[in-house]
Amino acid sequence: MRSEHGVSLAYGLLKTLGQSIVTGEFDGKTFPTEAELCQHYGASRTVMREAVKMLSAKGLLSSRQRQGTRIEPVDNWNLLDPDVLRWLMERPFSNKIFREFAQMRLAIEPTAAALAAEVQDKRAIAQIRDGLEAMIATSGDQEAGLQADIDFHVAILKASGNPFFWRLKPLINNALQLSIQLTNQISGHTASIAAHEAVLVAIEHGDADAAKQASEAILRDSLKLIETVK
Amino acid sequence: MRSEHGVSLAYGLLKTLGQSIVTGEFDGKTFPTEAELCQHYGASRTVMREAVKMLSAKGLLSSRQRQGTRIEPVDNWNLLDPDVLRWLMERPFSNKIFREFAQMRLAIEPTAAALAAEVQDKRAIAQIRDGLEAMIATSGDQEAGLQADIDFHVAILKASGNPFFWRLKPLINNALQLSIQLTNQISGHTASIAAHEAVLVAIEHGDADAAKQASEAILRDSLKLIETVK
């Protein structure tokens, strides 16, 4: 999806610069001027400015005439932007942010599951079931199993009917895809098919409380797993 | 904060175009080409492209050579970007999104309050108290009272120690500031000072469960208020 993002110079610079910023490559130094950036990366001012503007839109940079471009305080970075979160999670020693993200999921997904039980969006619920069945079917294949796990969780967000929950899809996608590097295992999904099924059944039965409990159980487990990683 | 965003041409176009997109001004029509946009808004290609790139960074647009620029499906809009959410809430008939946002707060803030009770960040807790006291002190002044209410809630997010929660600050700021237009009243904060105090006290006592319950009570009330608006 959106493969063109990788190819154009502007999007390439977006990624390169974004990663450099979050990994702290510019810490201490003053951020380069446009001219220096162009020189360093061999790009024209046009594309460099477009990249800087995109990073500004994500809260990482800000520019002012005569003063130059600065890296914004981390508090202003838009953590909830898929690119930003991905860059943060890709860098070494990212345990902390994985843990914090898991904690946020723990706040959101059980509520989403409860809502899904109330809303009863049949099509979306069918997608949750598809995810679960794919998890079962792919219990051998790690790669496909992870994707099925992801599909299951994001389908619940969709079934909640709330677009704010649904919008976490790309974040969860990134986080779970990358979490393997951290835990060296597929978030234990094969072990927890029963737990996942409990969520689905509760949603299908319209039992909001049970759905919430079951979802919470899954996430507490995965949070526990992440917390074992030092 | 960031006053320059209002003045420069690029940021002006960002806002104008962003609002036009979310209010559906381009629905049905094909999105204009760069040349047409420049013509229409009297801007140079340089700034127009920078504005389009920023909107692309927020998920509203995407461009491809020869094919032109298109508005992305709503599902791809980054709802969790402060600008995008603000544009959506500013448009007429935005009840739905206010309700959905309140629902998300209901998932997050009680968890944040519980975490705050556990973490015991003294400085952040002091800010929660500051917010509450400002709410009491400003019970006459609507404007200041709202700001105090906002400060109270975002201070809890900060006290949770989780940057994902903390990142909701600008969203909540926007939402509460704008909610007056919707409900024609200051989210009933004067009436609920006791409820707010209950949250603070629970956090100070390190009682996570009580903090969660009390926070949930406040948010259920404000959600109820929003739901009365047709």
Place this chain on the structure above:
DNA sequence: GTGGCAATTTTATATGACAAATTTCACACG
């Protein structure tokens, strides 16, 4: 030393030119 003016630095904007990608269209050929 102090106020103000001038020089300097850096981003902001404008314009023109060409490159690259992708669709459209016409034409030749079977």
Place this chain on the structure above:
DNA sequence: CGTGTGAAATTTGTCATATAAAATTGCCAC
């Protein structure tokens, strides 16, 4: 009549250069 092939057209992507505007720095007069 279909079909593929290549040329033309369209639109964004990239580059280079010039000028404007803002804000800092420094100098100079008083």
